[in-house]
Amino acid sequence: MVRYWGGKVVSVIVSLFVLATATFFLMKAIPGDPFTQEKAVPPEIKAKLMAFYGLDKPVWQQYLIYLKKLLHFDLGMSMKSQYQTVSGIIADSFGYSFRLGIFAIVVSVVVGVALGILAAMYHRKLIDSVAMVLAVLGVSVPNFVLASFMQYVLGVKLGWFNVAGLGGPLDYVLPVIALSALPIAYIARLTRSTMLEVLSAEYIKTARAKGLKKRAIIFKHALRNGILPVVTYAGPMTANIVTGSVVVEQIFGIPGLGQYFIASVSNRDYTLIMGITLFYAVILMIARLLTDIAYGLVDPRIGLRSRKGASG
């Protein structure tokens, strides 16, 4: 067990190091610097700015300095936003993305699983068809189209919601729907097909023969197996929603981290590019680890397998 987790941690550190190195040199290879702008800063003033941010040193030196700071968990100062730390910017803006993401994930899982179960319970009936039509729509309509559509109809035309911002709880409704439409559809289909499979299994037939109520069969016996693929999907979905909500966030004017990521590249805000890249990497890795753990909890056989893997 210890060796297993030790190995995980080592691989995380190595991946982060490789990522940091690659990003650093790629980023330095793009033409331009933080002070390239339409109205050129006089060369003497620019030289002073470059020196202040350590950009006058050779790139390998800058790299070593950056790594040294990174070892002390110091992500440095933004080169665009004066006197703001990269960690501060990430903490401020990721809060919005995270809150939104958590709601979207909860809604996706709850609604998706519920739709899937309903469809499976009423297989080949109206509810099934409706659920599956919804699922097809959810998969095929891009989230930014859905977002703009809802913004226009529910926000501008009907005036039920603010078109942008995150002032009150109602403001979460539209972005959460836009973010969770695709995962809901995916989870619903996944749940439906596994549930159908499980429902025709021998032990369910036995339960039914014993005269158990339909609800008890579904929730006590079928669901635990039926939900397994959803757990597998939950890891990448979490990472996707939390890191990839930038388009929806922009439409609803939500100041999440994604927009800083895009802006940091166009501003050549080197420290911010590095900081956000590494932060996203850590989030992805944590999501993968959590998936591993969750899998083990739902299906004990899998925990066994990973332990075997570690000793082998």
Add this chain to the structure above:
Amino acid sequence: MRKSWLLVLALLLVSGTVLAGCGSNKSSSKDQVFNMNLTSEPPTLDPALAQDSVSFTVLTGLYEGLTRKDADGKVIPGIAETWDVSDDQKTYTFHLRKDAKWSNGDPVTAHDFEYAWKRVLDPDMNPASPYAYQLYYIKNAQNYNIKTDNPNHISDPNQVGVKALDDYTLEVQLENPTPYFLSITSFWTTFPVHKSAKDNPAWAAEANTMITNGPFKITTWKHGNEIDLVPNENYYAKDEVKLQKVHFVMVKNASTELQMFQTGQLNFAGFPTGEIPTEQIEKLKQTNKDELRIQPIASTYYYNFNNTKAPFDNANIRKAFALAVDRQQLVEKVTKGGQQPALGFVPPSIKGEKKTYREEYPDTGFMKPDVAAAKEALAQGLKEKGLTSLPTVTLTINEGTGHKQIAEALADMWRKNLGVDVKIETQEWKVFLKNRQNLNYEIARAGWSADYNDPMTFIDMFTSNGGNNDIGFKNAQYDELVKKAYATADQKERMQLMNQAETILVKDNMAILPLYYYTGVYMVKKNVQNIAMDYQGMVDYTRAYVQ
């Protein structure tokens, strides 16, 4: 299993309650609240470091300089009540009002200005003030500011020509007579800074450490999200300030911004810190005709010719390209924002001697766009270059709204009128700028906006050693004219000299290809009064009120 469902439900309920606590920010249309979109986070609110329209827009509410500008760009008293100018126009003496106060109650004195200006020029200020050169008009300022590799460096700040004679008298000595100096003293870089900035370099990064002297003070700065200003009760003219709150949001998406305006979440949208989508302008002219405003601003959209590289090292070929463009069609069919076709470089809203510069020196004499004349010029140019036809020409533009459509329209006109093949290359902004600065292009998009209200802010750009001369234009006569215009205090003579220079630049050499003079397209709710947009297109909301 049932337990976990309950858990999820409980979680949802709890989070809902927490969120409800955040409250709603929707305000009724009668409240004295001004809601405006900044699009992005201001990089700084330190007047010494600010250099972009987002920071400037917020600073306009927070600070006041020696002078202010009214809606017509006229200089009006600010913290300085009156001023005297010496006969040689090289010494300005400002008499400050005695009732001006900082938001913490301290009096605003001449020493605050001296401190602020010397801070901008301080060679050891870190990070350096990128706009320090706005103060180079002041005696010895440049040589004090630049230390490295400068044999004339002056290390003694007392030799810089700004001095507080007493608490309320500020004497400023200039290098040259600078007739537009009073326009500089309302520029953001010259705003005073409270002396407490000495002890905390990060003072302008958070709302609670900022002491300001303007009509408003900052109460909230949620980075990347929103900024709130409320009236500064210590402001000397607080009776003129009617708004109870200025609420800035930072929404990136232009169509979201427009919808926020339409639903009342914003009462100002568009230029200068936001954007009205071009494809919506035509429709808005009908649906929102009382709210949509289009105002000329002191900026010019033009194309750079690379004057150092064939085929555009030839004046006739450059002329051919300039004459072959139908600018009227461009502004009507493509840009659609009420822009005015440009035949010169200095835009119409820049002041001249008595009227505007363009009224006194029209640009219509510089060229008469005409296909036949264009063809003729091309033939002549080809002959001079010993060519029979032009190779494919590359037009380099940057990403961003509208540039591509304009480039395509022009490529089409050149193809049709001159028979030239044009390839359009779109580059990422900073890559593009790097290439343009390194003269690594044939034709490249460009735009220039005024820093102060005088033709010089455009004209001195193309001197042989100008830091922004990215067309490779070198002309001794041009340099001479600019030098003379710098040295003279006579407005009429200055204007004439600058017009001669512009004639050399455009008419004689067609070193650049002027396309149109920008407009600011913005929307203001009908019930919001007293919003002023100046010649530059910067918004003054400090005296606005909601009816």
